[in-house]
Amino acid sequence: MPVEFKLPDLGEGIHEGEIIEVLVHVGDKVEDGQTVLVVETDKAAAEIPSPVTGTVKEIRVRPGQTVRVGEVLIVFLKEGEIEEETKAPPPKPPEGKRETRLPAQKEKKEEAPAEKTEEISRETEAEKLPANPLEGPVAAAPSTRRLARELGIDINQVKPSGPGGRVTPEDVRAFAEGARRPEAEKAAPEAKIPPGPPLERGGEKEPPEPSEPIALPQFDRAGPIERIPLRSVRRTIAKHVAVAWSQIPHVTHMDVADLTELEAFRGKHKQQVEAQGGALSLTVFAVKAAEAALKKFPRFNSSIDMESEEIIIKHYHNIGFAVDTDRGLLVPVIRDVDCKSIFDLAVELKTLAEKTRQGQATNDDLSGGTFTITNIGPMGGTGFSPIINYPEVAILGLAQARLQPMVVGDEKDYEIVPRLMLPLNVTFDHRVLDGAEAARFLRIIIEMLENPENLLMMS
Amino acid sequence: MVMGEFTQETDLLVIGGGPGGYAAAFRAADLGMDVTMVEADPGPGGVCLFRGCIPAKTLLYVTELMHDSRRASEMGIAFAEPEIDLSRLREWKDKVIDRLARGLVELTKRRGILFIQGTATLEDSSHARVQNAGSSHIRFKHAIIATGSSTRTLAGAQFKPGGRVMDSTGALELADIPKRLLVVGGGFVGLETGSVYASLGSKVVLVEFDGQLMRGIDSDLSKPLVARLEGLFESISFNTDVTSIKEGESGVDVTFSGEIEEKNQRFDRVLAAVGRTPNSQGIGLENTKVKVNERGFIIVDQQRRTTDDKIFAVGDVTGGAMLAHKAMHEGKVAAEVISGMPSAFDFQAIPAVLYTDPQIAVCGLSEEEAKRRGRNVKVTRFPWSASGRAVSMGVAQGMTKMIIDPGSQRVLGVGIVGREAGEMISEGVLAIEMGALAEDIGMSIHPHPTLSETEEEAAEAFLGSSTHILPQRRAGAGRDSPA
DSSP states (O other), rough: OOOOOOOOOOOOOOOEEEEEEEEEOEEEEEEETOOEEEESSSSOEEEOOOSSSSEEEOOOOOOOOOTTTOOEEEEEEEETTTTHHHTTSSSSSSSSTTTSHHHHHHHHHHGTOOSSBBBOOOHHHHTSOOGGGGGGGGSSSSHHHHHHTTOOOGGGGGGSSSSOOOOHHHHHHHHHHHHHOOHHHHGGGOOOOSSSSSOSSSSOOOOOOOOOOOOOOOGGGOOOOOHHHHHHHHHHHHHHHHHHHHHEEEEEEEEEEOOHHHHHHHHHHEEEEEETTTTOOHHHHHHHHHHHHHHHHHGGGEEEEEETTEEOSSSSOEEEEEEETTTTEEHHHEOOGGGGHHHHHHHHHHHHHHHHHOOOOTTTSSSSSSSSEEEEEEGGOOOOOOOOOOTEEEEEEOOOOOOEEEEEEOOEEEEEEEEHHEEEEEEEETTTTHHHHHHHHHHHHHHHHHHHHHHHHHH | TTTTTEEEEEEEEEEOOSHHHHOOOOOOOOTTEEEEESSSSSSSSSSHHHHSSHHHHHHHHHHHHHHHHHHHHGGHHHHHHOOOOOHHHHHHHHHHHHHHHHHHHHHHHHHEEEESSSEEOOOSSSEEESSSSSSEEEEEEEEEEEOEEEOOBBBOOOOTTSSSSSHHHHHHOOOOOOSSSEEESSSSHHHHHHHHHHHTTTTEEEEEESSSSSSSSOHHHHHHHHHHHHHHSSSSEEEEEEEEEOSSOOEEEEEEEESSSSSSEEEEEEEEOEEEEEEOSOOGGGSSSSBTTTOOOOOOOTTTTOOOOOOEGGGGOOSSOOHHHHHHHHHHHHHHHHOOOOOOOOOOOEEEEOSSSSSSEEOOOHHHHHHTTOOEEEEEEGGGGGGGHHHHHTTTOOEEEEEETTTBBEEEEEEEEEHHHHHHHHHHHHHHHHHHHHHHTSSSOSSSSOOOOOOOHHHHHHHHHSSSSSOGTTTTTTTTOOO
């Protein structure tokens, strides 16, 4: 019996993924556990292993296609089943019988009446039909299929409106519009935050979408253009930040922290941490400082449920940090920061960041956060206003620390000394929090950063 | 690399000038690429033009004319028995080829494509060496491999130019009309070439390893042809294998095993028509990342890209249906993808035509394939005996069938046996590509009286609205039938 291999459950909340790569071909022999497909979900790329040792009988997916959990991806024949399969009447001849044939004729049947330039071979009969023969041909005209490719759309995902399930060009265009502006109406009732922890971003329930965009002008009238399909991570980011930006009334509160002491402290312990495989970056201290502030102001560690008109306070502190990757911005999450020391965090943060950059972060690594830190400092900048990682309610932004001439003392008796100054900010959801709280919240973080001993005392 | 050797630069190197290769080269040139095409023949055209489709169809048309001249007597027009002037027939065939070949040369020139007669060997993913009168070195941005396929040999016997054991190339040269010709293989080539020789006067013995002719074609479509071939050929033997072939001065001695009665026979010539193998050897694939499967076919994706990013492949060398029209479309897709267009070879129906008399043409899902896959389909047939045009042409043995999805009513497959079947199959292809319903064909007005009406009526048979077929539930219910 052929084995129908379905898309396995990829972890919490992941219901679908996009096929990035098909690593096998029909007829290939595969080992149990050998990677056969690469699937990218909203959060990470997953290598899908073969469940059996045997032969690939049929591939029902192709790169670019979106598949749902439970959908059949590949049909395998287990080892030793090949013969049974080939005994079916019209396909290739029985293995046993072949031995009686001469070499030339032996191969002949494998190709059926294939001859000359205008012949059908049996192999072809299967090939010219779509991957899933039971579904029949794609019910769309070649020009419509081309349109779909141009718009970067998998035509199988488009809801048909034509007779007999035919996809019209209008259907394709409407679908493309929807992808750019994910159906506001459809998602609206699901706007509420799913109950119970852990809350995820980009999880199964799509948050409400921003309202309809204004139609774009015809750019190609002014000059040549290129359309790049919005795919996987980029698409997720696009949807996610659009939701955050349109749902959350953002306010950014800015301040400056003096890192001179911290820098000295960092210099002193850097090698020690590196020896343990960590990296004593500013983000490590920021995580610890943020934890202190979150403890004092639990509302920064919450979500808002507008439907039930409730604020959901989370009694766990999972802090995400933004990582710039080839595929786009990802936010891996460090869980239960309150139970971890500076040294623990230095190691975990480095490992997690590398894993994320290499595209190996799992869905677990990228979900369950309650607060986020974004450090643009290494790239420069004197200040910025980050977007809150919905459905969280606040985000801490760090710009670049620079040596600044600072006035120490009072008007009568002062001196100007060089200090390492960090512009930083907290952006908060004004529905949940107010400016005064944010100022106090940020003050705690600053105090922690300015007095590194305090950080050490914490755990 | 030789000292001082000149390396030519090109955007696209097309290796092979058959239908797949030249379609790719033409499209690429039209899209603004600098194209170099390397081909062993003096001009583009490939097996199809010089040694395949075109010469075969030229000869098959002639045999159809002969057949028509004979059956005209039934209609009151008597001709004398045709006289065959073999050298003039060859001349005519060569003239046809020459005319088409010159056209392709002209199209190649006008598009500014550099044509090099020779053979190319890939040195790596961006260089190739061309062996011709001299030797040249080419650096390319992309390459399309379109090297085609060759006939399989038979029981160890080699095809020698002018030899008695021939492949289709040798047979189409029409060296003589052998008294007795053995055709090994009951596929398209065997049947077409066998028909030509039988019509020209050879006694044709056909042996087939399998239990049926034309595997892959529904038996109701092959039946009228098999009936005619049984009259035309001396014999057709199934489940028969060739065990040895000895080519001598005055004939070929062949031994058989299997169902054939006479196990040792002598023939004047033997035609091997037992399939084709890909020409993937000797072109330097091992110097690139291009991979072939266990049967030697180059592995490609829907964009026709091989496992080497810069190299594409189209046509027979990539396997699948070995059909010129498929190769041409693949060539266009490859050229478009290389130029950055979002093209893909995602065709839903590839037609195949058997140019015998009667012809058989099919596209999409066959009835037997549907059965094998356990797919529920509704099959309708329109017998040509009910077609005014077919009866008036004296070709009423034909039949048009349609394989339809009973739920959505979509057309999944079309099969036609009869005169001009090849000319009519494209309506079926279009229907399948468009996702058309039986109703779409049934409600499109077809001219009367034509053979193409049989497609309309086959679709209407599904709807129960065929004019010339009694609806099944009403058959015999005379009260409802207008007289």
